[in-house]
Amino acid sequence: MSPRSLPVYRRIAEVLRQDVLDGRLREGSLLPSEREVCRRFRVARATARHSLHVLVREDLAVPVQGVGYVVAGTRTPTGAAPGTRSVRVPVAFLNTAIEMLEANAVPATASRVATLLRAAVHAG
Structure with a gap:
């Protein structure tokens, strides 16, 4: 199947x-956000x-409300403290949160970082 014969969302x-x-x-x-993808490829939001969901299904990306x-990559923590449950934490979330804090600690960034960290905590 040639690239031109693929559906637009697949391309x-x-x-x-x-x-x-x-x-x-x-x-x-x-x-890129849905809006950025819309602008870049001149497609509807649903497309x-x-x-983006194709990448999620392929485990290349993780959606974070x-x-x-976020580009995926996970690691299972070892040596958890006794009495705590082990959670598969997406390291990518934590790295992104750290980069966002280092880049600019403004209230909007802090809110996004908090959301990112909550998602990592609840991922398990």
Whole structure:
């Protein structure tokens, strides 16, 4: 099947997938928002959302409510304290939160970081 015969959402997903696989989008970085995908590829919001969900299904991205889609990468913590449950925490979320705090600690950023960390805590 040639690239032109693929549905538009699949072509967009392929471009974003290549950005991840080629390292242009690193683990923990934010993927373009639905709005940015709409503008860049001149598509409807549903098409943008569909293309981003393709990456989620392929475990290349993780949706975080209030933040966006984050390039996936996870690690299971070891040596948890007795009496605590072990949770599979997306390290990408924590790295992104740290970068956001280091870059600019304004109230809007703090709110996004809090949302990001809540999602990581509730991921398990």
